Amino acid sequence: MLTIREYKQATTLEEAWQLNQKRPNRLLGGMLWMRLSKSNVQTAIDLSALGLDTIEETETEFRIGAMVSLRQLELHEGFTAYSEGANKEALRHIVGVQFRNLATVGGSVFGRFGFSDVLTLLLVMDSYVELYKGGIVPVADFVNMPYDRDILVRVIVKKTAAHYSYKSVRISKTDFPVLTCAAALTQEGVQAAVGARPAKAALVKDAEQLATLPMTAEKAQAFAEYAAGLLPTETNPRGSAAYRTHLIKVLTARCLTELGGKA
Amino acid sequence: MEITLTLNGKKLTRMVEADTVLLDFLRKEGCYSVKRGCDTTNCGLCTVFMDNKPVLSCAILAARAAGHSIVTMEGMQQEAAEFGAFIADQGAEQCGFCNPGMIMNAIALLRENSEPTEEEIKEFLAGNLCRCSGYEGQLRGIQNFIAWKKAQAQA
Numbered sequence: 001m002l003t004i005r006e007y008k009q010a011t012t013l014e015e016a017w018q019l020n021q022k023r024p025n026r027l028l029g030g031m032l033w034m035r036l037s038k039s040n041v042q043t044a045i046d047l048s049a050l051g052l053d054t055i056e057e058t059e060t061e062f063r064i065g066a067m068v069s070l071r072q073l074e075l076h077e078g079f080t081a082y083s084e085g086a087n088k089e090a091l092r093h094i095v096g097v098q099f100r101n102l103a104t105v106g107g108s109v110f111g112r113f114g115f116s117d118v119l120t121l122l123l124v125m126d127s128y129v130e131l132y133k134g135g136i137v138p139v140a141d142f143v144n145m146p147y148d149r150d151i152l153v154r155v156i157v158k159k160t161a162a163h164y165s166y167k168s169v170r171i172s173k174t175d176f177p178v179l180t181c182a183a184a185l186t187q188e189g190v191q192a193a194v195g196a197r198p199a200k201a202a203l204v205k206d207a208e209q210l211a212t213l214p215m216t217a218e219k220a221q222a223f224a225e226y227a228a229g230l231l232p233t234e235t236n237p238r239g240s241a242a243y244r245t246h247l248i249k250v251l252t253a254r255c256l257t258e259l260g261g262k263a
Numbered sequence: 264m265e266i267t268l269t270l271n272g273k274k275l276t277r278m279v280e281a282d283t284v285l286l287d288f289l290r291k292e293g294c295y296s297v298k299r300g301c302d303t304t305n306c307g308l309c310t311v312f313m314d315n316k317p318v319l320s321c322a323i324l325a326a327r328a329a330g331h332s333i334v335t336m337e338g339m340q341q342e343a344a345e346f347g348a349f350i351a352d353q354g355a356e357q358c359g360f361c362n363p364g365m366i367m368n369a370i371a372l373l374r375e376n377s378e379p380t381e382e383e384i385k386e387f388l389a390g391n392l393c394r395c396s397g398y399e400g401q402l403r404g405i406q407n408f409i410a411w412k413k414a415q416a417q418a
Contacts, residue, residue: 004282007264007326028327032304035284035322044281046327071316096390098310098317098368174305174389 002035006043010050013132013151019045020149027151029107030069032099052106052154055079064155066106070094070118073105079157083121084262086164086182090117095174110152112143112200115176119143120201121166123193124184126158140203162186163262165255168196169247171238178239179247183255185213185263190223192252197233197244204230215260217253224252266329270294271338279325285311288325289335296336296363300392307391310364310371311335317371336363342370349408355400361393369405378409 010016019025024042026034052065057078064073073079074091094100094117108118109129119139127139132151139155163185168177180195190211195201204227211223233244267276270292279288286309289297300308302321309320312334336343343366347356356362365388372379372387379387384405385398393401 002282004324007281007324028324030322031324032319032322036303041282044324048327092386093389095305096307096368097371097387098307098319098390099304099322101313101316101318102322 002037002039002041004041004044007046008043009046009048013050013153016045016047016050017132017149017151019043020151029066029110030103031107032103033107033111033113047106047151060159062157062159064105064157066104066110066152066154068105069101070103070105070108071097071100073118074100082157082159083125083164086121086166089166090121090168090180090182093117093168093170093174093177105155106152109139109142109155112147114198114200115180115196116201117166117168117177117180117195120180120193120195121164121182122155122157123195123201123203124164124182124191125162126160126186128156128158130154130156143200143202160186163259165258165262167251167255169251176238179244179251181248181251181255183252183259185259190256190259192223192227192255194227194231194248194252197231197248198236198238199232199234202231211256213260213263215256215263217257220253220256220260221249223256224249227252264326266326268328268330269332271334281324281326283325285320285323285325285328285333288328289320289333294335294337298360298363300360300364305390305392306361306364307368307388308361308364310367310391312367312371315374317368336367339370343367346370346373346408349411350401350404352407353400353404355396355404357395361391361395365391365393365401369401373405373409373412378413381406 020027026041027045047067052067054065055076056063070091079087108116122139128136129142130136130153132153134150166182168180170177177196183192190206193201193203211219228245228248233241235241265278298308300306304319304322310317311320314331347366368391
């Protein structure tokens with residue numbers, strides 16, 4: 001059971017950061033995962049009043065505040081156009097609309113949860129996190145950084161020219177994914193991120209130029225096999241390691257085939 | 264701590280504990296349409312509107328609702344009754360426990376998209392679980408309601 005002794009709505013990031021340095025205190029994201037935890041929180045720190053609930057779109061990037069809801073990200077027209085609908089495909093399976101109206105991008109990314117569809121998608125984009133003390137860090141690096149008590153202020157996605165595709169498998173609608181897969185075709189070539197292995201998402205780049213254009217089913221399969229060979233999987237109640245490794249091959253090949261059609 | 268919020272159009276000021284969830288606060292205020300189902304943010308039974316958006320009241324602190332507008336089914340009885348009749352006509356409310364959450368979220372859908380496709384209805388209501396009906400009755404009820412509204416508008 002979660003207990004909270006005090007609730008504090010921070011008025012500045014500095015105030016939130018100072019409060020967050022004390023071990024019994026916790027930052028609130030959407031609180032959906034935290035709600036299920038068994039912990040005693042001294043002070044719950046709310047960032048809701050800091051204006052971090054908007055998506056700013058400029059000519060070169062999207063600046064997604066930490067308190068932007070997953071539903072906002074799903075419905076944002078500019079981001080949908082840029083990601084070619086990959087955002088909707090990544091987000092629409094997460095529980096329900098009511099859940100996605102509460103869950104935040106900051107909470108999902110900072111948590112670096114294995115099941116995170118958002119993290120899987122962001123990994124194949126030219127994306128960064130802005131940390132209050134840690135500065136701007138590529139998401140690909142952030143995903144492997146140790147957990148600390150910094151604050152994720154926003155996620156930045158550069159509008160780098162690319163095509164995107166996203167696919168996932170769930171045993172039943174709205175459940176946690178058995179596997180998530182995002183792929184991008186950039187000027188440097190193909191890259192894919194695979195999450196819910198069940199470990200957190202990891203990125204694989206086409207270092208061996210297996211999937212060059214024009215894409216064919218054979219090239220897509222070759223890269224998919226390569227990715228499956230690099231990404232370890234494990235067994236949990238949703239699927240065995242062998243099943244997940246098989247899914248990596250299937251979903252990656254499907255994503256690449258789709259990307260080939262967009263190129 | 265003291266919070267002030269608008270509940271079903273009325274401004275309220277109340278004392279709450281820091282970890283009181285909105286669901287418990289609302290039931291204490293007599294809003295019994297808001298139900299505790301799974302208590303794990305999955306079933307949609309506790310759906311209310313916060314600033315006109317459907318949210319899970321089991322997963323949000325009452326403290327976080329301060330300064331916001333909360334609407335439960337008690338605050339939209341006419342709209343809910345009108346729509347609920349179409350659900351009842353299809354026999355889609357066997358035990359009825361999921362109905363308030365389902366109706367709240369269906370109304371949210373229809374406010375956002377007045378003519379949703381079958382797939383859009385299923386996707387929007389995916390976060391509302393029903394253990395009796397198999398969802399077909401609810402789907403027919405929503406589609407019949409949409410058709411009725413459309414006929415009314417054209418009449």
